[in-house]
Amino acid sequence: MVRYVLRRILYMIPTLFGMSLIAFLIIQLPPGDYLTSLVANMTSNGQTVDPAQIAKLRQIYGLGDPFYIQYGKWIWGIISRGDFGYSFEWNQPVARLIWSSMGATLLISLLSLIFVWAVSLPIGIYSAVRRHSFGDHVFTFVGFLGLAVPNFILALTLMYLAYRYFGQSVGGLSSPQFEGAPWSFAKLIDLLSHLWIPVVIIGASGTAALIRILRANLTDELHKPYVVTARAKGLPEHRVILRYPLRIALNPFVSALGWVLPHLVSGATIVAIVLNLPTAGPLLFKALVSQDMYLAGSFILVLSALTLVGMLISDLLLAALDPRIRYDR
Numbered sequence: 001m002v003r004y005v006l007r008r009i010l011y012m013i014p015t016l017f018g019m020s021l022i023a024f025l026i027i028q029l030p031p032g033d034y035l036t037s038l039v040a041n042m043t044s045n046g047q048t049v050d051p052a053q054i055a056k057l058r059q060i061y062g063l064g065d066p067f068y069i070q071y072g073k074w075i076w077g078i079i080s081r082g083d084f085g086y087s088f089e090w091n092q093p094v095a096r097l098i099w100s101s102m103g104a105t106l107l108i109s110l111l112s113l114i115f116v117w118a119v120s121l122p123i124g125i126y127s128a129v130r131r132h133s134f135g136d137h138v139f140t141f142v143g144f145l146g147l148a149v150p151n152f153i154l155a156l157t158l159m160y161l162a163y164r165y166f167g168q169s170v171g172g173l174s175s176p177q178f179e180g181a182p183w184s185f186a187k188l189i190d191l192l193s194h195l196w197i198p199v200v201i202i203g204a205s206g207t208a209a210l211i212r213i214l215r216a217n218l219t220d221e222l223h224k225p226y227v228v229t230a231r232a233k234g235l236p237e238h239r240v241i242l243r244y245p246l247r248i249a250l251n252p253f254v255s256a257l258g259w260v261l262p263h264l265v266s267g268a269t270i271v272a273i274v275l276n277l278p279t280a281g282p283l284l285f286k287a288l289v290s291q292d293m294y295l296a297g298s299f300i301l302v303l304s305a306l307t308l309v310g311m312l313i314s315d316l317l318l319a320a321l322d323p324r325i326r327y328d329r
Contacts, residue, residue, distance in 0.1 A: 001319075005312070012308045016301070017075075023300040024071045027293045033063050034088045034291045061088060074294060078301075085294030089286065094298045097283065104173060105279040108198050115203040116210060117253065124214030128249075129241065131219060139211065146208030155201045155274045162197060171276040198275055202268045213252045221245030247321055254317045 035058055042048075058064050062073065077083035084094035127136045162168040172179075173194045178187045221227065222245055230240045269281035280299065287296035319325045 001316075005316070008312050008315075012305075012312075015308060016305060019304040020075060020297070020301050021071065023304070024074065024293070024297045025067070027288075027291070027296050027300075028067060028070075030291065032291065034293065035061070035063060037289075037291050038088075070293075074297065078298075084298040084301075087287070087292055087295040089290045089292040089295065094295050097295060098280070098298060098302065101278060101280040101283055104277065105281075108195065108202065108277065108279060111195060111199045112203040112206070115199050116206045119203070120207045120210040120214060121253070124211045124249075125218065125241065125246065127211065127215040128218035128222065131215075136215075143208040143211050146204045147212075149204075151201050151205060151268055152270045152274045154204060155197070155271050158197050158201060159275070168193060173277065198268075198271065198277055201271050201275075210253065210256070214249055217249035217252065218245055221248050251318060251322060254321055255314045 035054055039054060062070060065073075074085050077085060082095070084098070086092070087094050087097055090097055123139050127139050130136050159171070173191055174187065175190050175194075178190050181187055218241075222241070224245070227240060227245055230244055231237070269285050271277075272279045272281040273285070284296065284299045286292075287299065
């Protein structure tokens with residue numbers, strides 16, 4: 001197993017290089033660059049554009065260099081100094097922007113993951129064991145709603161209900177009176193009162209999908225010979241379900257870590273914009289729109305790295321969960 005992990009880590013190095021190169025290339029595929037977008041915005045607002053100043057900025061930012069030189073400078077800065085470059089849009093180092101948004105992103109995404117697992121696991125088990133019962137039909141209907149309704153529509157609905165019936169300020173993660181205030185028990189309660197909306201919205205579609213997957217997988221396992229044998233030996237029904245078929249049916253939950261980790265950074269971008277959340281999703285969206293190549297490229301590189309790490313973790317957990325999977329043979 002140790003050899004397998006080391007081999008996978010070594011494979012990650014050239015994979016990350018290839019991903020960074022592709023990401024940097026894709027960002028530069030649209031015509032123009034950051035200064036082109038800046039000039040267009042200034043012109044549309046009626047501002048005067050000095051061509052000499054634009055040419056000077058292009059030289060300072062290195063936007064006139066060939067693609068391979070720009071990429072070489074960026075990737076060498078990451079390898080040698082941990083420097084992800086400088087954001088044109090925000091006039092700040094990219095690393096500072098990325099890490100400043102990670103706190104809220106990790107908090108919301110981890111709580112959403114806990115919500116998804118805590119809700120979908122018992123409902124999925126119940127729907128499989130009590131298939132075609134009234135409760136199964138109810139959960140199936142609610143699950144289809146969760147899959148069909150766009151997250152931003154759900155966000156707008158919950159924002160209205162929270163404001164209309166609970167008198168709660170919506171948007172962001174704190175009320176106006178707590179913006180910039182030092183941490184206290186009252187601020188923590190206010191944060192928790194704002195967190196439930198993004199957690200429920202972001203977790204809604206994932207919960208509905210995992211309920212359907214777990215129901216289907218567990219239903220298939222419940223009728224296999226090893227389950228029938230366990231029941232014939234007189235084991236209690238709950239022990240038969242939890243100890244044997246559930247372990248196999250949980251594979252989709254564990255394999256989902258491959259996309260959960262990058263989701264911690266990107267998050268639900270549209271939901272974050274609607275709710276005005278200080279997460280990484282809106283920051284990445286603005287970087288792509290303004291063609292802020294170093295900020296956008298660094299975000300995509302972080303997402304790629306987290307995807308590879310998530311896939312490795314999920315593979316190792318699958319080997320621990322499912323006795324049929326072995327990587328040392």
